[in-house]
Amino acid sequence: MIDIDFYKMDGLVPAVAQEYGSNEVLMVGFMNQEALALTLKTKIAHYFSRSKNRIWKKGETSGNIQKVVDVKVDCDADTILLIIEQVGNVACHTGAKSCFFNSFEEPEIKRYPLIKSGIADLPTRYGKFKVKAYKDGCQEHLAIMSQDFFTLEEPIVRIHSECLTGDTIGSLKCDCSNQLDLALKRIAKEGGLVIYHRQEGRNIGLVNKINAYKLQDAGYNTIQANLELGFKEDERDYRAVGVILKDLKISKVKLVTNNPTKIAFVEELGIEITERIPSITARNEHNEKYIQVKKEQMGHML
Numbered sequence: 293m294i295d296i297d298f299y300k301m302d303g304l305v306p307a308v309a310q311e312y313g314s315n316e317v318l319m320v321g322f323m324n325q326e327a328l329a330l331t332l333k334t335k336i337a338h339y340f341s342r343s344k345n346r347i348w349k350k351g352e353t354s355g356n357i358q359k360v361v362d363v364k365v366d367c368d369a370d371t372i373l374l375i376i377e378q379v380g381n382v383a384c385h386t387g388a389k390s391c392f393f394n395s396f397e398e399p400e401i402k403r404y405p406l407i408k409s410g411i412a413d414l415p416t417r418y419g420k421f422k423v424k425a426y427k428d429g430c431q432e433h434l435a436i437m438s439q440d441f442f443t444l445e446e447p448i449v450r451i452h453s454e455c456l457t458g459d460t461i462g463s464l465k466c467d468c469s470n471q472l473d474l475a476l477k478r479i480a481k482e483g484g485l486v487i488y489h490r491q492e493g494r495n496i497g498l499v500n501k502i503n504a505y506k507l508q509d510a511g512y513n514t515i516q517a518n519l520e521l522g523f524k525e526d527e528r529d530y531r532a533v534g535v536i537l538k539d540l541k542i543s544k545v546k547l548v549t550n551n552p553t554k555i556a557f558v559e560e561l562g563i564e565i566t567e568r569i570p571s572i573t574a575r576n577e578h579n580e581k582y583i584q585v586k587k588e589q590m591g592h593m594l
C-alpha cells in the first residue's frame with residue numbers, strides 16, 4: 293500500500309501531518325522503513341530520531357503521541373503524509389515548531405482529508421471562472437466555478453473524469469472532450485461547477501489506458517480491455533469529489549451526467565438532485581462502439 297523508496301533518500305523521508313479540514317501541513321519529523329512499518333501496524337505515529345539514531349520511544353518529548361487516521365505518500369514518493377488525531381492533550385515538538393492537533397468529532401469512516409488551495413480567477417475562452425484545487429495523495433483535482441457560483445441555490449454540476457487523450461489532444465475514441473466542452477459552456481452561461489476529477493482512464497492511469505487502447509486495436513471493447521489488464525471495468529473512487537462538494541457547501545444540484553453511478557454517489561452524500569441534465573454529444577465512427585458499450589453494459593443513459 294505504501295510504496296516509498298527509502299534507499300533513494302538515504303533511508304529517511306520527511307513525515308508531515310495534516311489536521312482534517314484544514315489546509316495546514318506541518319513537518320513533524322522523519323521516518324525510516326521501520327518507523328513507517330510500526331506506524332502502519334500500530335496506527336500510532338512513529339518517528340525516527342536522527343540525534344538518537346533510533347525510533348522515538350513512547351513518552352519521549354517528540355514522536356509517538358498521535359493516533360494515525362490515514363497515511364498517504366506524496367506525489368513524488370518522497371514525503372509521507374499523516375492524517376493525525378491527537379491522543380491526549382500533549383504538544384508535539386517538531387524541531388523548531390510545536391503544534392497541537394484537535395480531536396475529531398466525526399466518525400473515522402467519514403474522514404477523507406484533502407489539501408486545498410485558495411480560490412483564484414481564471415479567464416478562459418468559455419468565460420471567466422473561479423478555480424480551486426484539491427490534492428489527494430498523488431491526484432490533484434480542480435473545481436471550476438462560474439463567477440456567480442456561490443450565490444446559486446441549485447448550481448449545474450458536472451463531475452468530469454480526466455481523459456487526457458480526449459480533453460487535451462482531441463481523441464475521437466471517446467466522447468469526453470465533447471462532454472467537457474458542453475459542461476463548461478453551460479456553466480459559463482447558466483452558472484455552476486465542473487469538478488475535473490483527475491482519475492484518468494476510469495482511474496487506471498494513462499499507461500494502463502494506452503495499453504487498454506492497444507488491446508482495443510486488437511478487437512477488445514473498453515470493458516474487456518480493462519478486465520484483461522486485471523482491472524475492474526470502472527476503478528473510479530468518488531470520495532474526493534464528495535469532499536469537494538461538501539467543501540463548496542453544495543446541498544442541491546442540477547447534475548449533468550449519463551452515469552447512474554454518479555447519480556447514486558451524489559444522492560448518497562445527502563445532496564438533492566433537482567434535475568438530471570443529460571450529457572449527449574455527437575457520435576463519430578471512432579467512438580460509436582465505445583458509447584454503445586457504455587450504454588449497454590455500463591448502464592449509461594445514452
Ligand SMILES: [Zn+2]
Nearest residue numbers: 455458466468
Ligand atoms: Zn475519453
